[in-house]
Amino acid sequence: MAEIAFRNVTKRYGQTVAVGDASFTVDDNEFFCFFGPPLSGKSTILRLILGLETPDQGEVLIDGRPVNAVSPAERNVAMVFQNLALFPHMTARENVCFPLVERRVAAADIERRLADVAAKLHIGHILHKPPAQLSGGERQRVAIARALVRDPAAYLMDDPISALDARLREETRVELKRIQRELGKTLIYVTHDQEEAMSVADRMAILEGGRIRQIGTPAEIYDAPANTYVARLLGSPMMNILDSQRGSGGVVAADGAIRIADQAVPGEATSIGVRPEDLKVMPWVEGAEGTPARVYEVEPLGGYTVVTLDAGASRLRALMRGQPDIRTEAQVALSCDPRRVHYFGQGGGALAR
Numbered sequence: 001m002a003e004i005a006f007r008n009v010t011k012r013y014g015q016t017v018a019v020g021d022a023s024f025t026v027d028d029n030e031f032f033c034f035f036g037p038p039l040s041g042k043s044t045i046l047r048l049i050l051g052l053e054t055p056d057q058g059e060v061l062i063d064g065r066p067v068n069a070v071s072p073a074e075r076n077v078a079m080v081f082q083n084l085a086l087f088p089h090m091t092a093r094e095n096v097c098f099p100l101v102e103r104r105v106a107a108a109d110i111e112r113r114l115a116d117v118a119a120k121l122h123i124g125h126i127l128h129k130p131p132a133q134l135s136g137g138e139r140q141r142v143a144i145a146r147a148l149v150r151d152p153a154a155y156l157m158d159d160p161i162s163a164l165d166a167r168l169r170e171e172t173r174v175e176l177k178r179i180q181r182e183l184g185k186t187l188i189y190v191t192h193d194q195e196e197a198m199s200v201a202d203r204m205a206i207l208e209g210g211r212i213r214q215i216g217t218p219a220e221i222y223d224a225p226a227n228t229y230v231a232r233l234l235g236s237p238m239m240n241i242l243d244s245q246r247g248s249g250g251v252v253a254a255d256g257a258i259r260i261a262d263q264a265v266p267g268e269a270t271s272i273g274v275r276p277e278d279l280k281v282m283p284w285v286e287g288a289e290g291t292p293a294r295v296y297e298v299e300p301l302g303g304y305t306v307v308t309l310d311a312g313a314s315r316l317r318a319l320m321r322g323q324p325d326i327r328t329e330a331q332v333a334l335s336c337d338p339r340r341v342h343y344f345g346q347g348g349g350a351l352a353r
Contacts, residue, residue, distance in 0.1 A: 002063055002077070002153035002186045003028045004049060009058035011044055011210075018044040020210045021058070026154075026188055031180050033189045035197040036207030036233070042190040043082070044210070046156045049188065051075050062153065078147040079156040084139055086131040092142045093127040099150045117145045120179055121172075137164040141172070148179065154186035161196070173200050194234055198222070206230050228273070228348040237276045237306060237317040241344070244272045254334070255312025256291040262338035266351040273342035276319035281307055284331040292331040309334070 004026040011019040019041045026032040034042045047053040048060055051072035059066045067075055078099070086095050096117065100110045118124040121141045131139050144160055161172045177200050180187045191197050197204050198218040206214045206221065206229075214226040218234075225231035231239045242253040246269070250262040253272050260272070284292040293311040300323050307318045307326060311334065318334075326332070343351040 003061075004154060004186060004188065005061040005064075006045075006048075007059045007061065009048065009055045009060060011048060011053060012056050017210050019048065019055075022210075022212055023058075024205060024212060024215055026186060028186055029184050031177065031187050031189065031200055031202045033191065033197045033201035033204040034207060035191060035194065035201075035204050037192060039209075040207040041210035042192075042207055043158050046079065046158050046188065046190055049075075049154075050077055050079050050156060076153045077156055078150045078152040078154075080143050080147045080158065080160040082158040082160075082162070084131075084143040086139060086143060086146075088131055091128055091130055092123065092134065092138075095131070095142055096123075096127070096145045096149055099146060113149045117148045120148070120175060121145050137168055140164060144172075144176075148183075152185070154188065155180075157187065157189045159191050160189075162191075162193070169196075176200060194236065198234070206233060224350065225273075225342065226350055228271070228344050231273050231342060231344075231350075235275060237319065239273045239275050239342070240279065240314075240316045241271055241273050242314055242316070244269060250338070254293070254314040254316060257293045257311035257314075257334045258336065259290050260336070260338050260341055262341070265338075266343050266345075266353075268345050269343040269351055270346050271344045271348075273344060274316075274336050275340065276306070276317045278336050278340040279316065279318040280335045281309070281318050281320060281324075281326065282333045282335070284333050288333055290333070293334050295326060295328050295330045295332060298326055298328060 006022045006024050009019055009022045034045055036042055044053065048055060051070060055068060060068055062075060097110050097114055100113065118127060121144060123141050123145060126134060126138050140161060147155055161169050164172060173196055189200060201218055203215060203217055204221065205212050208229055214221055214230050221230060222234050228241050232241065244251040244253040250260045251265050251269065251272060252259050293309045295307060296310045297308040299306040305320045305323055307320055309316045309318060343353060345351050
């Protein structure tokens with residue numbers, strides 16, 4: 001069991017700040033996810049926890065004990081690397097068992113743990129093969145098994161299922177969540193896939209350029225993003241961020257296509273955010289208040305349809321249930337529930353609603 005914390009940790013490579021003044025605490029037995037685009041500092045944070053990198057400033061703590069000067073072997077954390085790092089001269093079985101053999105675990109205990117993890121990850125039928133004879137997805141599952149077979153204080157996983165196909169990736173992330181809950185261990189997970197991050201994490205940290213922009217549960221961050229960067233990063237299609245002007249009855253955006261009659265709109269708001277699923281699209285009626293938007297493209301996706309719209313100089317996206325009867329070039333009216341609108345100030349920070 002392990003609580004892992006950073007206290008004002010900074011890591012630089014030359015003039016590049018890979019991690020900047022990061023402070024957070026991952027609770028014991030928590031599934032915590034770091035999410036952000038490439039080069040946002042996710043993998044560097046894992047390497048700092050593991051001990052492969054040393055902070056230039058600040059402290060890394062495991063269970064309240066500073067470990068800056070502690071070797072990776074003594075930290076007792078297991079990691080699944082993005083490049084897998086399997087031994088090519090060993091079979092899958094030997095790769096999975098290697099950490100236990102090195103620690104001189106009894107043979108019977110090794111076999112028991114191997115059988116357990118092989119069943120959980122469905123790799124029993126490939127244990128006799130070397131990595132060269134395995135598919136990318138099979139190698140990834142072997143690497144995950146090698147971490148799970150140990151009994152570390154925490155597990156670190158650097159984008160561990162990116163090589164799997166969509167269906168197997170979905171199954172594996174469900175299994176990882178279940179396994180973490182059964183093991184009762186801290187698991188820190190890094191991904192650039194927002195669907196993975198939101199589906200597996202108890203809490204998550206949003207990274208930008210090595211700095212943490214927001215920490216919270218997936219629902220908290222999705223419903224109340226701290227700024228426009230976080231708002232755009234979570235959600236598919238991403239949130240519509242529109243410049244707004246204050247009027248006598250609320251705010252106006254998208255060249256008058258969106259009008260929010262809300263007297264409680266913060267006076268310092270310079271832009272609004274509307275999730276595609278909160279944007280209502282209706283047929284335009286002549287004489288209606290506001291200005292019409294034009295349907296630019298329609299993408300039917302089975303259970304829902306993505307509609308791209310032009311409203312003056314703004315381009316918006318709406319997410320509609322089913323397959324509505326809506327055609328390109330049609331004029332439509334747009335509206336949204338004021339309670340679902342996000343307001344942002346001059347610097348992009350979120351304002352209280």
